[in-house]
Each structure stands twice: as C-alpha cells, then as structure tokens.
Amino acid sequence: MINGTVVDLSRIQFAATALYHFLFVPLTLGLSFLLAAMETVYVTTGRSIYKDMAQFWGKLLMINFALGVATGLTMEFQFGTNWSFYSSFVGDIFGAPLAIEGLMAFFMESTFIGLMVFGWERLSKGQHLAVTWLVALGSNLSALWILVANGFMQDPVGAAFDPVTMRMQLTSFPKLIFSPDVQSKFVHTSIAGYVTAAIFVTGVSAFYMLRRRHMALAKRSFRMAALFGVLATMGVITLGDALGFVAASVQPTKLAAMEGLWKAEAAPMPFNLIAFPDQAKHENRFEVQLPDLLSLLVTHSLTGRVRGIDALEGQAERKIENGIPAVQALEALSRDPKDAAALAQFDAHRSDLGYGFLVQRYAPDLSKVTPAQVSEAARDSIPPVAAVFWSFRLMVAFGLLMLAFFGLAALYTLRNSVQEQTWLLKAALWMIPVPFLADEAGWLVAELGRQPWTVFGVLPTWMSASTHSVTYMAFSLIGFIALYSIFIVIEMYLMVRAIRVGPSEHGDPGVHPAQPRPVLVGRPVPAAAHGTRLED
Amino acid sequence: MDLYAVAQVIWWLLLGVLLMGLAVMVGMDMGVGAILRYVARSDLERRVALNIIGPHWDGNQVWFILGGGAIFAAFPLIYATAFSGFYVVMLLLLWTMIMRPLGFEYRSQIAQPAWREAWDWVLLVSGAVPMIVFGAAFGNLFRGVPFHFAWNLTSFYTGSFLGLLNPFAIVTGVLSLSLAVMMGALTVMNGAEGAMFQRARGLAQAAAGTGLALFAIGGFWVHAMPGYRLTGGPGEGVPQTPLQQAVTTAPGAWLANFGAHPILWLVPLAGFAGMIGAWLAARAGRSHLGWWLGALAWIGVIGTAGAALFPFMLPSSTDPSMSLTVWNSSSSETTLLWMAGFAAVFMPLILWYTGWAFWVMRGKVSAEKIARGDEHAY
Amino acid sequence: MRTFLHFILFMVVAAVVIVLAAILGNVGAWYFAWLVGTTMIVLISAASAALLDAQEEQALGGSGVFDSHGQT
Numbered sequence: 001m002i003n004g005t006v007v008d009l010s011r012i013q014f015a016a017t018a019l020y021h022f023l024f025v026p027l028t029l030g031l032s033f034l035l036a037a038m039e040t041v042y043v044t045t046g047r048s049i050y051k052d053m054a055q056f057w058g059k060l061l062m063i064n065f066a067l068g069v070a071t072g073l074t075m076e077f078q079f080g081t082n083w084s085f086y087s088s089f090v091g092d093i094f095g096a097p098l099a100i101e102g103l104m105a106f107f108m109e110s111t112f113i114g115l116m117v118f119g120w121e122r123l124s125k126g127q128h129l130a131v132t133w134l135v136a137l138g139s140n141l142s143a144l145w146i147l148v149a150n151g152f153m154q155d156p157v158g159a160a161f162d163p164v165t166m167r168m169q170l171t172s173f174p175k176l177i178f179s180p181d182v183q184s185k186f187v188h189t190s191i192a193g194y195v196t197a198a199i200f201v202t203g204v205s206a207f208y209m210l211r212r213r214h215m216a217l218a219k220r221s222f223r224m225a226a227l228f229g230v231l232a233t234m235g236v237i238t239l240g241d242a243l244g245f246v247a248a249s250v251q252p253t254k255l256a257a258m259e260g261l262w263k264a265e266a267a268p269m270p271f272n273l274i275a276f277p278d279q280a281k282h283e284n285r286f287e288v289q290l291p292d293l294l295s296l297l298v299t300h301s302l303t304g305r306v307r308g309i310d311a312l313e314g315q316a317e318r319k320i321e322n323g324i325p326a327v328q329a330l331e332a333l334s335r336d337p338k339d340a341a342a343l344a345q346f347d348a349h350r351s352d353l354g355y356g357f358l359v360q361r362y363a364p365d366l367s368k369v370t371p372a373q374v375s376e377a378a379r380d381s382i383p384p385v386a387a388v389f390w391s392f393r394l395m396v397a398f399g400l401l402m403l404a405f406f407g408l409a410a411l412y413t414l415r416n417s418v419q420e421q422t423w424l425l426k427a428a429l430w431m432i433p434v435p436f437l438a439d440e441a442g443w444l445v446a447e448l449g450r451q452p453w454t455v456f457g458v459l460p461t462w463m464s465a466s467t468h469s470v471t472y473m474a475f476s477l478i479g480f481i482a483l484y485s486i487f488i489v490i491e492m493y494l495m496v497r498a499i500r501v502g503p504s505e506h507g508d509p510g511v512h513p514a515q516p517r518p519v520l521v522g523r524p525v526p527a528a529a530h531g532t533r534l535e536d
Numbered sequence: 537m538d539l540y541a542v543a544q545v546i547w548w549l550l551l552g553v554l555l556m557g558l559a560v561m562v563g564m565d566m567g568v569g570a571i572l573r574y575v576a577r578s579d580l581e582r583r584v585a586l587n588i589i590g591p592h593w594d595g596n597q598v599w600f601i602l603g604g605g606a607i608f609a610a611f612p613l614i615y616a617t618a619f620s621g622f623y624v625v626m627l628l629l630l631w632t633m634i635m636r637p638l639g640f641e642y643r644s645q646i647a648q649p650a651w652r653e654a655w656d657w658v659l660l661v662s663g664a665v666p667m668i669v670f671g672a673a674f675g676n677l678f679r680g681v682p683f684h685f686a687w688n689l690t691s692f693y694t695g696s697f698l699g700l701l702n703p704f705a706i707v708t709g710v711l712s713l714s715l716a717v718m719m720g721a722l723t724v725m726n727g728a729e730g731a732m733f734q735r736a737r738g739l740a741q742a743a744a745g746t747g748l749a750l751f752a753i754g755g756f757w758v759h760a761m762p763g764y765r766l767t768g769g770p771g772e773g774v775p776q777t778p779l780q781q782a783v784t785t786a787p788g789a790w791l792a793n794f795g796a797h798p799i800l801w802l803v804p805l806a807g808f809a810g811m812i813g814a815w816l817a818a819r820a821g822r823s824h825l826g827w828w829l830g831a832l833a834w835i836g837v838i839g840t841a842g843a844a845l846f847p848f849m850l851p852s853s854t855d856p857s858m859s860l861t862v863w864n865s866s867s868s869e870t871t872l873l874w875m876a877g878f879a880a881v882f883m884p885l886i887l888w889y890t891g892w893a894f895w896v897m898r899g900k901v902s903a904e905k906i907a908r909g910d911e912h913a914y
Numbered sequence: 915m916r917t918f919l920h921f922i923l924f925m926v927v928a929a930v931v932i933v934l935a936a937i938l939g940n941v942g943a944w945y946f947a948w949l950v951g952t953t954m955i956v957l958i959s960a961a962s963a964a965l966l967d968a969q970e971e972q973a974l975g976g977s978g979v980f981d982s983h984g985q986t
Contacts, residue, residue: 037956041963050963066641069594070634076604080619081626085690087619091612092867096875099609102602103882111595111886111893118591122896140952162868164775166689167612169868174941183944190948194955223966228959235951242944334687334779414962416969466620467692476627483631487638494645 009473010082010465017074024068026439030197031061032136043129056503067491086454086464090168093159101145109138144186151182155250163333180246188239191232196435198229206428209419223413230406248298254449256309257388264308268292277385316381320374323356324366325349354458361462383451391444398438541773543872547610548862552842554603559834561596565589567720569663575735584901586914588727591897613865621683621693629669636662644914671712675705680853711750718743719830725823727901740818748811763789764851778864783856790844800843807836
C-alpha cells in the first residue's frame with residue numbers, strides 16, 4: 001500500500017530538515033535571554049557599553065534568526081506535505097499546539113523582534129527593554145508549544161481513538177500540556193538553548209580577548225555568559241535526569257535502547273559506560289560497566305529495575321496479537337459505522353490498536369497473519385539500539401564537558417583574570433561546536449528512540465507518510481539539500497564576517513590590563529559617532 | 537444548530553479571517569518584494585522600500601504560519617489532503633518563501649552591488665511566486681481536486697503538477713498577484729517620497745485595474761462552471777468521515793449560496809468597491825485611505841470565494857462524494873472549543889500590539905537617514 | 915488616595931501571582947521551575963556584570979573617575 005522507499009526518503013527528509021532547523025533554534029532561545037540580561041544591566045546602570053553589547057549580539061542573533069525562521073516554515077508544512085496520514089490521524093491533538101504557538105508565541109516574538117532591531121531610537125529605554133524581554137519570552141514560549149506537540153508523540157496522553165471519525169481525538173487539554181514528558185522536555189530543551197548561547201558568547205568573546213580587541217565588551221560578555229552558562233548547564237543535566245526518569249515509565253523501549261539493555265538483571269543494575277550493541281544477536285560485544293548506577297539514575301533507588309529488550313519484545317508480541325482484532329473491527333466499522341458487533345470487538349481490543357497497525361506492514365491482510373510476521377513486527381518495535389545508545393552517550397559527555405568548562409570559566413572571570421588565561425580562551429573557542437553537536441545528539445536520542453512509532457504505541461511510522469512517488473521524494477530531497485547547503489554557506493560566511501568586523505562601540509571604556517588608564521564608562525556619545533558603520 | 541456545528545462554522549470563519557490577514561499583511565510585503573526592482577531604481581531607493589516594511593515583515597509573516605497552524609488544528613483532514621496533494625506546488629511555495637527572510641536580513645550585510653542585485657531577484661521571486669500559488673490554489677478549489685481516500689482515510693492524489701496550472705487557476709493566480717502588487721505599491725507610497733512615490737502611484741492604479749478586470753472575469757467563469765452540491769450525509773455538527781456523504785455537480789451550483797441568501801452579494805460588491813476605491817485613492821495620492829480600501833478589496837475577494845464554496849472546502853473531482861466540507865473535515869468539538877478560547881484571548885492582543893508596532897514605526901522613511909548609515913536599517 | 919489605589923492594585927496583582935504560582939507549582943512543577951530558574955539565571959548573569967564594573971573600578975582605585983550614571 002505504502003512504498004517502503006518513500007517512507008525512508010520521507011524520514012530522511014524530515015530528519016535532515018529538522019536537524020538543520022535545530023542548529024539555529026537553540027541559539028535563539030538562549031541568546032534572546034542573554035540580550036535581555038545585557039539590556040537589563042544597561043537600563044539599570046545606564047552604562048552604554050551594555051547597549052553596545054545588546055546591539056552587537058543582537059546583530060548576530062538576527063543573522064541566526066533569519067535562517068531559523070526560514071527553516072521553521074519547512075517544519076510547519078512538512079507534516080502536511082510528507083506525513084499526511086499522520087496529520088489527519090492525530091491532527092485533532094497535534095495541530096492545536098502548533099496553532100497556539102502561532103497565536104501566543106510566534107506572533108509576539110516576530111512582531112517585537114522588528115521593534116527590537118528598528119526601535120532603538122523610537123522607543124524609550126524602558127519600552128525597548130520590555131520589547132527585548134518579550135522577544136525572549138516569545139521565542140521560548142514557541143519552544144514550549146512545539147514541545148507540547150512533540151511530547152504527545154512521545155507519550156500520547158489526553159487523547160483517545162474515536163472509531164466514528166477514525167482518528168485520535170483530544171479528551172483532555174490540561175493532561176496534554178501538563179504531561180510529565182512535555183514539562184521536562186520543554187525545560188530541558190529551553191535550557192539547552194541557554195547553554196548553547198552561553199558557549200557561543202564565551203567563544204566569540206574569547207576570540208576578541210585573544211586578539212586584545214574590544215576588551216571591555218568581551219570581558220563583560222564573557223562574564224555574563226559564563227555565569228549564565230554554568231547555571232544553565234546544571235539545569236540541563238538535572239532535567240536530563242528527570243527526562244530519563246519519565247522515559248523509564250512511558251517509553252521503556254527508548255530507555256532500553258539508550259542503555260543498551262538486552263536482558264534485565266537483578267537490582268541494583270549496572271550502567272553500561274561503553275558498549276557495542278549488536279541488534280541482530282541481542283547482546284553487547286564489549287561492555288565497560290559501572291555497578292549500581294543504572295538503577296540509581298533511572299529509578300532513583302537501589303532496588304529499582306527496568307525491563308530489557310528481550311522482555312519488551314515478548315510484550316510487543318502479545319500486544320500485536322491483541323491489536324489485530326482491533327484493526328479488523330475498524331475496517332468493518334469503516335464500511336458500516338453502526339455495526340454493533342464490530343464496535344464491541346473494537347472496544348475489547350482498542351488498547352493495542354497501534355500494534356495491529358505495526359504488523360500490517362508485513363501482513364497487509366490481517367486474516368492471514370503468521371507467527372513469523374508477528375515476531376518480525378515485534379523485533380521492529382525496538383528502536384535502532386546502537387544509534388540511540390551512542391547519541392545518548394555523546395550528548396551526556398558533551399554536557400559534562402561543558403559543565404567543567406563553565407566551572408573554570410566562571411571561576412576565572414569572577415577573579416577578573418580570564419583575559420590572562422590564554423589556554424582557557426583557546427578552549428572556549430574550541431568549545432563553540434560542542435553545544436550544537438549535543439543539541440543534535442539530543443534530538444536523535446529523542447526521535448530515533450521513539451521509533452518505530454510516530455506516536456508512541458499508537459501510530460507506526462510506516463503508515464504515517466504521504467502516498468508520494470519515489471520521483472517526487474527524490475526531487476524534494478535534492479531540492480532541500482541544494483537550498484539548505486547554499487543557505488548554511490551564506491549564513492556561516494556572514495556570521496564569521498560579522499564577528500571579525502566586531503562591534504561598533506560608542507561607550508567602550510577600553511580598559512586594557514597592560515595599560516590601565518582612567519576611562520569614562522557610559523560617557524555621553526556625540527551624535528556623529530552614530531554614523532560610523534563599516535558598510536553602506 | 538448544536539454547539540459542534542456552531543464551533544465548526546466559527547472556525548471556518550476564523551480561517552477566513554486568517555487567510556484575509558495573510559493576504560493583506562503578507563501580500564503587501566510580497567508586493568513590495570515583487571515590485572522592488574521597478575519602483576526603486578537605485579540601491580538607496582531599494583533600501584528605502586525595504587526599510588518601510590523592515591520592522592514588520594517578520595510579524596506579518598506569522599499570519600502565514602498561523603494560517604497553516606490553524607488549518608492543521610481546526611481542519612486536519614484539509615491540511616493533510618491539500619498539502620500532500622499539491623506537493624510540487626507546496627514545495628515551490630515553501631522554497632520561495634524560505635528565501636524571503638534571508639533576502640530581508642542578509643541583503644544589507646554586504647555592500648557589493650552584485651550581492652544586493654542577487655537578493656533583489658530573490659525578493660522578486662519570493663514575492664511573486666507565493667502570491668500566484670496562493671491565488672491558483674483557490675482557483676483549483678472551484679474546479680475540484682483529483683484525490684480520494686482509502687477505507688482508513690489514507691489520501692491518494694492522482695493529478696499532475698501541470699493540471700493545477702489550468703486557465704481558471706491562472707486567472708485567480710494573477711488576480712492574487714495584482715492585489716498584492718496594488719497593496720505593495722500603496723505601502724511604498726505610504727513610506728516613500730518623490731519619484732518612488734510617483735512610480736508606486738502609477739503601479740497601484742494599474743494593479744487595481746487589472747484586479748478589477750480579473751475579478752469580473754472570474755465571476756462570469758464561475759457562473760458557467762460546474763459547481764458542487766451536498767445532497768445527503770450525516771448532517772451538520774455530526775462526527776463523520778468523508779466516506780458517508782452524497783454530492784452532485786451542476787453548472788452554476790457555485791452561485792447557489794448567493795441565490796439562497798441575496799445579502800451575500802454584498803461580499804463581491806465590497807471586493808469591487810475596494811478595488812475601485814483603492815484605484816481612485818491612489819490616483820489622488822491618498823495612499824493610507826487606499827491601503828485600507830485595498831484591504832477591503834482582499835476581504836471582498838476572499839469572502840466571495842468562501843461564500844461560493846461553503847460548506848465545501850476541498851472538493852474532489854475524482855469522487856465528488858469524497859469532497860471535504862466544513863462538516864466532515866473539522867477537528868473534534870473539544871479541540872475546536874479550546875482553540876476558540878485561545879483565539880478569543882490572543883487575537884485581540886495580536887491586533888493590539890501589531891497596531892502599536894505600526895504606530896511606533898509610523899511616518900516616512902528618510903533616504904538621507906539611511907544614506908548616513910543609520911545603524912539598524914536594512 | 916492615589917497611593918492607596920496603587921497599593922490595592924499591586925496587592926491584587928501579588929495575590930493573583932501567588933495563586934497562579936501555587937497552581938502552576940502543583941500541576942506544572944517543571945514549568946514553575948523554568949520560570950523561577952530562568953529569571954534567576956538572567957538576574958545572576960546581570961548582577962555578575964555589575965560586579966565586574968565594581969571590580970574594575972576598585973582595581974583602578976578610582977572613585978570619581980567613573981561616571982556611573984552617565985546616560986546616552
């Protein structure tokens with residue numbers, strides 16, 4: 001019915017465009033709040049260097065924001081263009097947060113970002129500060145609603161299947177937005193954005209300090225970002241732990257894949273620090289284990305246990321057997337919505353409807369399903385273990401690395417001697433790609449770990465895609481790759497260029513450690529100084 | 537009518553409001569992009585034109601995003617069927633639209649003429665193409681779209697890309713483009729002076745004239761075209777799928793709603809009045825009045841299409857009885873009511889702060905200020 | 915009278931905020947943590963910048979050299 005190649009190409013296209021979009025989003029989430037912090041200092045102390053800072057980092061934000069908005073358009077439409085069955089099947093629930101995102105958050109963010117950039121001379125200081133705060137709030141509220149939608153895919157609460165309309169329907173909006181997965185996922189992602197921006201700002205500031213340029217601005221930016229980052233990194237790690245705790249109960253297959261856990265052992269369970277999972281043989285080829293840690297991390301107790309993949313596959317087989325009559329009843333209901341016998345059969349088996357769909361990939365005619373097909377589908381119910389396992393370890397390692405870096409950065413900047421620690425400044429430069437890689441790895445853990453489902457336990461990925469031809473998919477995939485490659489080259493070029501040109505300073509006190517001299521912080525700026533732009 | 541049917545109609549109306557907002561607000565920015573190379577000849581003039589919409593294009597674009605989100609939330613089956621069916625067209629729309637933010641933000645970053653020239657072309661394409669697609673999509677709704685459903689509501693589209701470029705769709709596509717050009721030109725008149733003002737003034741009149749002619753032609757065409765009529769089904773406000781209704785087609789059926797409720801003729805009348813008024817206002821150089829009349833023209837034109845099609849939203853030419861209507865493609869009552877609550881709170885807020893943003897940035901954009909290197913201008 | 919009305923207004927706002935915080939802290943503990951945490955992170959970061967200004971002034975041993983109230 002649906003071509004497997006088309007599904008694969010649709011998945012590749014979605015993953016590529018989402019990962020690409022997610023290069024720009026975290027920086028916006030965090031940098032907008034850093035800008036708000038800088039401008040808050042400007043307004044409360046009146047020192048104009050903080051205005052220069054807000055304007056300089058604001059300029060970099062805009063280069064990033066343009067591509068974030070552009071690639072976000074793709075995401076908004078791709079559910080309909082490439083995942084049409086998914087969209088009609090869960091649109092009743094999934095569409096609502098996307099629409100609310102527009103109403104509540106994106107309108108606010110986009111309207112005020114125009115005023116933030118163009119309104120410096122038209123708004124009072126207080127008004128402009130409020131506008132900047134609203135941009136930061138708006139961008140993070142956007143993330144909130146997107147993650148409410150995503151949270152539904154991970155843990156579909158607050159909804160039920162309606163055999164009359166043949167789709168999932170919303171039953172409780174509060175359950176949807178207050179689901180534990182949504183809550184912890186939102187805070188984790190938003191704060192990961194703060195970390196990303198903090199690394200970016202410390203890295204670029206370190207670049208200036210290494211070259212002894214814009215010292216006052218760089219030192220202040222570094223200080224603010226280091227403190228911002230050290231607290232945010234702690235938050236990200238705390239929330240990551242909370243998220244793992246939630247996954248243990250709502251997505252056991254994801255958790256088992258993250259931990260490379262094939263067979264459940266007796267509590268307290270050991271943690272696989274390093275392992276090479278072999279999905280065909282259901283074992284790890286090489287393991288370095290830390291005793292007791294898994295129970296402690298995932299269940300927050302020494303006696304807690306989580307299920308291994310072997311047990312989960314057995315459970316999936318039972319669910320598939322139970323789900324098959326539900327799909328058959330549904331087909332009868334589609335022909336005659338008033339068929340009472342079919343309705344009764346459906347109600348008896350409805351909890352495993354999704355598992356019935358899962359096996360349909362191998363047995364389109366469910367009346368002839370064989371035990372071999374059932375166990376094939378059950379094997380499918382486990383996500384790609386090695387990929388999830390290693391993405392997870394990469395993300396955690398990067399998180400801990402950033403925590404160590406921010407610890408040192410905060411220490412030295414609080415002593416006001418970071419400008420002399422050349423090694424730390426060089427490290428800061430090398431740290432710039434790290435949060436971006438961690439963000440991407442986090443996306444992979446969350447979304448690869450959700451497979452083979454688009455909506456966990458409810459709708460399999462293979463059914464969700466649109467019924468396009470391979471030609472169409474090849475055409476669109478090539479188009480996206482071509483366009484996005486051009487875009488990233490332009491964006492990187494402009495970003496690096498803007499960083500090299502550096503801030504235009506009006507109130508730089510210019511304190512250099514080598515030659516201390518009295519300076520006037522925040523002295524009034526002569527009007528002519530405003531016209532010193534390098535271009536135009 | 538029970539509550540569910542009321543909620544369905546409210547969301548159909550709200551979707552109409554969003555499409556009108558999209559047409560007016562995004563259309564004006566796209567119009568400015570499309571006419572940029574004609575109305576502004578030097579780089580300085582082009583920067584004036586871009587800075588007129590500079591503070592607002594981003595906020596305006598959200599009408600488009602919200603439109604997409606609202607269709608998804610309120611009519612998921614339409615979102616799923618139309619977006620996947622019109623795949624190549626949607627990609628065309630998407631690819632041109634994602635270049636647009638870059639055109640605005642990146643053009644001013646480098647002063648080289650070749651760089652700026654390239655982005656000017658990007659702005660032209662990303663202004664004109666989406667507006668033509670927007671209009672052509674509406675045109676195709678009247679002709680019906682070749683799609684059908686399987687038992688579990690998997691949708692299959694059996695048409696081709698070129699089939700969407702039929703003569704009627706071209707008329708509606710160009711109508712949409714001329715209205716956008718008219719609004720873009722009026723916007724340039726609002727913010728610019730001198731030669732640019734005069735060029736925009738001429739263009740606004742020409743575009744309003746073209747729009748008038750095409751709207752009239754479209755009206756006569758629809759009169760003769762086979763329209764769809766709902767003859768049976770579970771009824772209004774009853775949860776259902778598109779597999780349970782009966783639909784017939786008959787020439788002139790698209791005007792049946794106007795026959796049944798003659799007051800609806802006021803809607804196309806508003807379209808004509810808006811275009812004539814915008815023409816006259818542009819001629820008199822009164823661009824602010826012209827802009828509001830232009831907005832009225834959009835409301836009239838989109839309202840006319842909506843009034844003619846109701847309750848159909850996406851008619852199927854493959855199997856008319858599988859056509860998507862307000863009654864069989866909407867979300868559940870719970871979702872529609874929650875969404876209505878959010879819209880009731882946030883729509884007034886949006887209008888308020890959008891109005892405030894335009895108020896803050898009001899007035900002419902001064903070429904001298906830009907030439908001096910005003911720091912935050914595009 | 916005006917002051918009194920302001921007082922009442924702010925008390926009402928404070929009461930609403932407390933009620934909202936109590937509700938949010940109950941059903942949406944992580945959302946509440948995000949609100950409090952973000953505010954705290956931003957304010958600590960801002961305060962650290964002000965601290966740097968003070969440190970630099972102290973290091974230069976200058977009082978009166980700096981015009982900390984200079985406005986642009």
